[in-house]
Amino acid sequence: xxxxxxxxxxxxxxxxxxxxxxxxxxxxxxxxxxxxxxxxxxxxxxxxxxxxxxxxxxxxxxxxxxxxxxxxxxxxxxxxxxxxxxxxxxxxxxxxxxxxxxxxxxxxxxxxxxxxxxxxxxxxxxxxxxxxxxxxxxxxxxxxxxxxxxxxxxxxxxxxxxxxxxxxxxxxxxxxxxxxxxxxxxxxxxxxxxxxxxxxxxxxxxxxxxxxxxxxxxxxxxxxxxxxxxxxxxxxxxxxxxxxxxxxxxxxxxxxxxxxxxxxxxxxxxxxxxxxxxxxxxxxxxxxxxxxxxxxxxxxxxxxxxxxxxxxxxxxxxxxxxxxxxxxxxxxxxxxxxxxxxxxxxxxxxxxxxxxxxxxxxxxxxxxxxxxxxxxxxxxxxxxxxxxxxx
Ligand SMILES: [Zn+2]
Numbered sequence: 001x002x003x004x005x006x007x008x009x010x011x012x013x014x015x016x017x018x019x020x021x022x023x024x025x026x027x028x029x030x031x032x033x034x035x036x037x038x039x040x041x042x043x044x045x046x047x048x049x050x051x052x053x054x055x056x057x058x059x060x061x062x063x064x065x066x067x068x069x070x071x072x073x074x075x076x077x078x079x080x081x082x083x084x085x086x087x088x089x090x091x092x093x094x095x096x097x098x099x100x101x102x103x104x105x106x107x108x109x110x111x112x113x114x115x116x117x118x119x120x121x122x123x124x125x126x127x128x129x130x131x132x133x134x135x136x137x138x139x140x141x142x143x144x145x146x147x148x149x150x151x152x153x154x155x156x157x158x159x160x161x162x163x164x165x166x167x168x169x170x171x172x173x174x175x176x177x178x179x180x181x182x183x184x185x186x187x188x189x190x191x192x193x194x195x196x197x198x199x200x201x202x203x204x205x206x207x208x209x210x211x212x213x214x215x216x217x218x219x220x221x222x223x224x225x226x227x228x229x230x231x232x233x234x235x236x237x238x239x240x241x242x243x244x245x246x247x248x249x250x251x252x253x254x255x256x257x258x259x260x261x262x263x264x265x266x267x268x269x270x271x272x273x274x275x276x277x278x279x280x281x282x283x284x285x286x287x288x289x290x291x292x293x294x295x296x297x298x299x300x301x302x303x304x305x306x307x308x309x310x311x312x313x314x315x316x317x318x319x320x321x322x323x324x325x326x327x328x329x330x331x332x333x334x335x336x337x338x339x340x341x342x343x344x345x346x347x348x349x350x351x352x353x354x355x356x357x358x359x360x361x362x363x364x365x366x367x368x369x370x371x372x373x374x375x376x377x378x379x380x381x382x383x384x385x386x387x388x389x390x391x
Contacts, residue, residue, distance in 0.1 A: 005087055014073045014083050014095075016066065021090035029058040033146065041142030049139055057143035062088065064121045064151050068158075069093040071117035072110055072166075079106035084336070091225055092154075098336060104177035111169030115155040122151030162196030163189040164229045190230045197226030240332050242371045248334055249327035251367040251377050252349045252357030259283045261291050261313035265302050268312050272296065280346040282358050283316040290355040292318035293346045324348045327356045331367060339364065 005017040033054035038045075065088060072095040073083040082098040095114075101107035126148025129141050159167040168189040175185035201223025207216030259268050259281040272281070280295040294316040302310050323337055327349055340347055342361035349357045370377045 008088075011066065011086075012070055012074055013077075014070065015085040017085060017087050019087060019089035022062065022088050025090055026055075026058050026062065029061060030054040033057055033143070037146055038139060038142050041145065042138035045139050053139050053143045057147055060143075060147050061150055064118065064147070065093050065154075067121060068114045068117050068154070069095045071113040075113040076101070076110045079103075079110065081106070081110070091222055096336070098333065100182075101173075104173045104182075107176065108170060108173035111166045111173060114166050115158045118151045118155035118158065122148050122153075122155060124148070125151060160196055161189075162193030162226060162230065163233055164193060165196070165226070168193050168196075168230075186233070190233045193230030193233075194227050197223045197228075197230060199223070200226065239368060239371065240335075242374075243330075243332050243335075243367070246331045246367065246371070246376065247327065248325055248329045248331060248347075248349050248359060249351075249356065251331060251363050252327070252359045253363060254357040256358045257281055258355070259294050259312050259316070261285055261311065261316065263312050264308055265299050265310045265312060265315065266307040269296075269299055269307070279343045280360060282346060282348055282355055283312055284355060285313075288354060290324070290348050290350060292316035292322050293348065295344050295346075297344060322346075322348060324350060327351045331364075334359070335364070 005019045008016040008018055010016070030051065031054070034047075034050040038050045038053055066086070069086045069088070073086060076083050076095070076097055079101060081101055084096045084098050086093060086095045097110075101110055125144050129145035129148055132144070133141050158165050159170070161167040161171045163169065163172065163186070171192060172182075172185045172189035175188055176182045179185065201220050204216040204219025204221075204223055207213045207219060209216075257272070257276040257278050259272075261283045262285075263271075272278070279297075280293055282290055283292045283294050285291050291313060294312055298315050298317065299307075299312075302315055323334075323340070323345075325334055325347060329349075334347065340359070340361045345361070347359040348355060349359060367377045
């Protein structure tokens, strides 16, 4: 979903990035502040100052969004749940956790931390604005007051009881605690998220069509996102339970066609044409070390007259563009890192630094489908890791 994001460095040890849609939000909020909110709060000021204050306040809003997500992240880590990264985007922020909270109590604390941070920021900013009114110029006071109110609204909105909102997580934690069944609790929170999403989208439509208010579009988008995200979680939840401790080594292709990095594009294309039916290949060094991946699509981009002079390794995707996991990695952990695109991506599976196999979109889909059919995918003749017999 967030493939194109701008890295913003590490905050409290967590990788933070921003999707480009954040820029749109920054501009929209600045515009709203400079042309409507601030002129009303502090009439008679210079237009330039409205825009400067608006821009600073919008940046402050993004910073408080980041603090909200960081609060989730810090509490999650405290409970032993690693945080892969935080992504800010058009409709807010998302802290991506590696795995699930161990207990209902941890689940609850991680969920509550975000809205609590927003409430604190909102209260502080609004309190500061009230205290500073009269002592400071009306313009910065207006910006601070807006920041306070918007953070309070953010907290309240996030407490609505539907996944994936924080309120949905709280609902899940409470039901999990009372009934002792995490999967069931998650399903209820997801369903509740869909109902909530539909209600928000409907309210947005009414606002947009009958009241002519443009902000309705925002609610429609938000509602649609909630329905979509809750549905995705609802589907992934039971699957995750069933996948259990299945390892990448169990679902990988252990004998893929490999691309020798030092070959020319032309020589490898000829080899690929008569070997197997693959479209993506692991690229190996002369010593057999996995270096990256290359797809037929990557080779196509090399101009025809350069194919005899260009080496495969020069067009291969390497380092951060490639997912590399060990054979003992759980499939659910791989699932969390995003899905490989068919015909373009390949996950490299390593054992002791060497290539053990590869996992493509089809291998993952096959594993999911077999799991849904109550069968555990297993490599014929391949290395089968500890297979649990839980059903
Ligand atoms: Zn949150």
